[in-house]
Amino acid sequence: MALIHKFCLDDSYYVIDVNSGSLHIVDELIYDMLDTVDKLQDKNEIINRLKDKYDVKELEEAYLDLKELEEEGMLYSEDLYEDIAMNDKSENYVKALCLNVVHDCNLRCKYCFADEGEYKGCRKPMSAEIGKKAIDYVIRKSGPRKNIEVDLFGGEPLMVFDTIKEIVDYAREQEKIYKKNIRFTMTTNCTLLDEEKMEYLDKNMGNIVLSIDGRKSVNDAVRVRIDGSGSYDRILPRIKDMISRRDKSKQYYVRGTFTRNNTDFFEDIMALANEGFKEISVEPVVLPDEHELSLRKEDIPQIFEQYEKLYHEMLKRRKEGNEFKFYHFNIDLNGGPCVYKRISGCGAGHEYVAVTPDGEVYPCHQFVGNKDFLLGTIFDDEIKEDIVDNFKNAHIYNKPKCRDCWARFYCSGGCQANNFNFNGDIHIPYEIGCELQKKRIECAIALKAQQSE
Secondary structure, eight states: OOOEEEEEETTEEEEEETTTOOEEEEOHHHHHHOOSSSSOOOHHHHHHHHTTTSOHHHHHHHHHHHHHHHHTTSSSOOOOSHHHHHTOOOOOOOOEEEEEOEEOOSBOOTTOTTTTTTTTSOOEEOOHHHHHHHHHHHHHHTTTOOEEEEEEESSOGGGGHHHHHHHHHHHHHHHHHHTOEEEEEEEEOSTTOOHHHHHHHHHHOSEEEEEOOSSHHHHHHHSBBTTSOBOHHHHHHHHHHHHHTOOTTSEEEEEEEEOGGGSOTHHHHHHHHHTTOSEEEEEEOOOOTTSTTOOOGGGHHHHHHHHHHHHHHHHHHHHHTOOOEEGGGOOOTTOOSOHHHHHHTTOBTTTEEEEOTTOEEESSGGGTTOGGGOOEETTSSOBOHHHHHHHHTOSGGGOHHHHTOTTHHHHTTOOHHHHHHHHSOTTSOOHHHHHHHHHHHHHHHHHHHHHHO
């Protein structure tokens, strides 16, 4: 199905050809001429509709330009990917592993999806033996893939620092034997960072995600210690120290979460930017509707305003030479991820899995503890192929609401866990998540386009 999307931000008009990914910055006349149906309207229909607003000759000339774009496959182009997705018979190989090295945490964040580290179970560390078997497992399951990503996750992974070192050392030995390249990443709440740990993480982690929620008042209201006190004063200097060690070849980003209590989260992004952080992510909380911190439909207009404020600020800072990157505004207008990734998303359940301290395997860390999604264990290669196939086939063409959505190649159908948790079905997108994602995509596209001019 041919499809376009058009939107306006400030005084600029944008048109996206969904299937080709072509972006057009147009004037108001062209913007009004284009309809979001599946083809360019008849010239006479367009003229009759707009002749009272625009000069007929200008409309006729513009129509010829649009017709040329259509013929070149840059407007109302046909979808070339559905057959590829529906007839995918490729084998399943795991390329990424979320290693839950500990189901425990030294914070009690009020929005934690992981039940404060317990994951619907009991507090438990992963043994080095289980961690090593998990490395063996992902190497076996990776097949011909050379590159493997392992995310050290929790709870708070630095609670088992010595175990992590054993696992990483073992992986370095095994990657040489099996000619693999294993890239480690870590998500940490930063409370346990010290000189030894920072030196180790800088050397061994390809990417480090450092959790902080922005302003001190916001952070300390939700990211609290066991005794109820805030974590901001402890983590901020440690985060700065950690980042100061990272050269340009090594990734990091500071990651926050905004809730219903700070839908003015633009101020939290600015607080992080003003501390000198150049890689920032502040993401919407995902909680059940009844939770006091959950986002509601009535919050969406203010959230949209915050994203637009951020768009303007990032444009301004670029001109001033003081720019920073915002994770959700990173977008590639020249194709971006490969077609397969744009269709299927993160690969949860078939390319990406999570392993618990007991060695159980789940489609991703957000399904951990839900036995309906238990794929198997790392102790053998038996796996529930029906679950794997269900996730593999839950791509945009098997999600009815995604098939006709202009954003489908940018969001890839949303988070499978969020879809299931809100709708009981990984094929039905989480509605609020969709709305926020589409707004972020528009802002990201406009930002990239304005920066390119």
